[in-house]
Amino acid sequence: MKKGLVIVISSPSGGGKTAVCREVRKFIPAIKFSISLTTRPPRRGEKNGRDYFFVTEDEFKKYIRQNKLIEYALVHNYYYGTPKDFLEKTISRGNDIILAIDVQGAKKIKRIYPDAVSIFILPPSLKVLKQRLQKRGLDDKETIETRLKNAGKEIKQSKDYEYIVINKKLTDTAKQVCSIIESEHN
Numbered sequence: 235m236k237k238g239l240v241i242v243i244s245s246p247s248g249g250g251k252t253a254v255c256r257e258v259r260k261f262i263p264a265i266k267f268s269i270s271l272t273t274r275p276p277r278r279g280e281k282n283g284r285d286y287f288f289v290t291e292d293e294f295k296k297y298i299r300q301n302k303l304i305e306y307a308l309v310h311n312y313y314y315g316t317p318k319d320f321l322e323k324t325i326s327r328g329n330d331i332i333l334a335i336d337v338q339g340a341k342k343i344k345r346i347y348p349d350a351v352s353i354f355i356l357p358p359s360l361k362v363l364k365q366r367l368q369k370r371g372l373d374d375k376e377t378i379e380t381r382l383k384n385a386g387k388e389i390k391q392s393k394d395y396e397y398i399v400i401n402k403k404l405t406d407t408a409k410q411v412c413s414i415i416e417s418e419h420n
């Protein structure tokens with residue numbers, strides 16, 4: 235049986251990757267999403283087991299020791315990691331899986347799965363990114379500054395991705411991501 239595709243999507247914080255992933259699912263309902271573990275506290279509206287598995291640092295380290303994460307990284311001062319079991323089972327059943335992870339994680343996944351498809355979602359500009367981070371009102375000023383500082387570095391690494399999509403209009407961006415997935419299948 236043919237294995238499913240691993241699709242890695244990265245973007246700076248506020249770049250819209252979560253919204254894009256949700257929209258992609260409307261077009262391709264069979265696609266699976268990897269739910270990461272994180273030590274970051276939940277934001278308003280986030281649910282454990284839907285957005286992330288929220289864990290303590292001790293719990294996270296236990297997952298590392300037990301080799302249950304296929305990759306993990308320290309991002310904006312918190313740990314984030316991709317559960318190994320779900321990813322492996324999903325692709326071996328022939329289903330595609332999307333991983334919305336940072337640039338460090340993307341590199342590790344590409345090393346493990348050279349056939350993984352990497353897509354970087356770019357905001358139209360840094361100005362728009364700042365506005366989006368402020369508008370969503372989920373982070374304090376200091377967090378926004380850290381994320382903007384990191385955004386510059388992350389955007390520079392977009393050149394290492396196979397595809398770059400500029401996120402101007404959500405539906406258009408999601409459609410472009412769907413076309414990439416379709417063409418990779420062909």
Ligand code: 5GP
Nearest residue numbers: 247270306307309314315316334335336339
């Ligand atoms: P946020 O706190 O905004 O949800 O996520 C912060 C950053 O961590 C984003 O760039 C997001 O893609 C990344 N991230 C989320 N889950 C994972 C993961 O499992 N592994 C890695 N390496 N990065 C992740």
